[in-house]
Amino acid sequence: MRKLFFRSCLFAATWLITFLACADSRATKGNRTSDDLTIVIDAGHGGHDRGGIPGQRIAEKDMTLDVAQRLRNVLTAAGYHVVMTRDSDVFVPLGTRVAIANSYRNAIFICIHFNATQRAGAGGIETYFFSRDSLPLASAIHYYVVGGAPSSNRGVRRRGYYVLRKTSIPAVLVECGFLTNPTEAAYAQNSSYRQKLAEEIAAGIRGRNTVGGSLSTTRVATSESIPLQPYIDQTKVSQSERRHSKRSHKKTARKKKHSSKPASSKARSGSRDQEG
Numbered sequence: 001m002r003k004l005f006f007r008s009c010l011f012a013a014t015w016l017i018t019f020l021a022c023a024d025s026r027a028t029k030g031n032r033t034s035d036d037l038t039i040v041i042d043a044g045h046g047g048h049d050r051g052g053i054p055g056q057r058i059a060e061k062d063m064t065l066d067v068a069q070r071l072r073n074v075l076t077a078a079g080y081h082v083v084m085t086r087d088s089d090v091f092v093p094l095g096t097r098v099a100i101a102n103s104y105r106n107a108i109f110i111c112i113h114f115n116a117t118q119r120a121g122a123g124g125i126e127t128y129f130f131s132r133d134s135l136p137l138a139s140a141i142h143y144y145v146v147g148g149a150p151s152s153n154r155g156v157r158r159r160g161y162y163v164l165r166k167t168s169i170p171a172v173l174v175e176c177g178f179l180t181n182p183t184e185a186a187y188a189q190n191s192s193y194r195q196k197l198a199e200e201i202a203a204g205i206r207g208r209n210t211v212g213g214s215l216s217t218t219r220v221a222t223s224e225s226i227p228l229q230p231y232i233d234q235t236k237v238s239q240s241e242r243r244h245s246k247r248s249h250k251k252t253a254r255k256k257k258h259s260s261k262p263a264s265s266k267a268r269s270g271s272r273d274q275e276g
């Protein structure tokens with residue numbers, strides 16, 4: 001009889017522990033939404049790396065951090081788990097940014113950048129991806145950002161930026177307009193415009209699984225329509241080669257000024273390829 005009583009107690013205790021464990025797991029899940037997806041936000045540049053081109057008036061690193069922080073706030077309010085690769089004016093090496101991204105499993109990586117080029121007239125929004133499974137996210141973000149910004153649409157592009165190539169989770173880099181274009185620079189310096197950019201990027205994250213399939217506009221790319229753009233792996237070039245690549249780009253940029261081809265964005269600059 002005593003044995004039976006002991007067994008009953010043991011059974012009751014086991015059942016109680018199982019019930020509490022399940023309840024706890026449900027409660028933890030209830031605190032988050034979106035299948036516990038983690039959004040790793042990467043504000044481009046920082047610290048000694050201002051971003052942009054030499055002599056650029058507006059520091060790209062300040063604009064990227066501000067949009068990244070606004071995006072963090074929008075996503076956190078929507079219940080997402082957000083991680084920032086930097087949350088102040090510090091320099092974070094690209095390898096560290098990638099390592100942070102790759103330390104999360106159910107996650108996506110969003111890099112925020114602004115563009116720059118020698119030609120002041122160049123403008124527009126462009127969105128980059130590298131791995132095929134990043135394309136729906138890139139298309140969705142681009143769709144919303146272009147839709148919400150008065151800037152022109154430079155398209156979704158495939159390119160091997162270090163942070164896009166080395167990340168093992170879906171990764172997208174958004175160039176939110178040209179800080180060397182007077183009109184787009186004025187937009188970027190307006191806090192409500194930066195808030196709008198953050199909200200559109202967040203809308204793209206939320207719509208990442210639906211935009212590509214349900215809409216057929218020119219703002220949405222397909223994997224067939226996007227050739228891989230050339231890049232230079234900056235992690236494998238020496239300092240002297242970098243200087244050479246910078247000079248040769250300047251020559252190219254000057255030549256392109258007189259050609260009828262579209263603006264030569266900094267994205268084509270070998271010296272700037274490593275981050276965007």
Ligand SMILES: [Zn+2]
Pocket residue numbers: 044045051052060113114275276
């Ligand atoms: Zn940049």
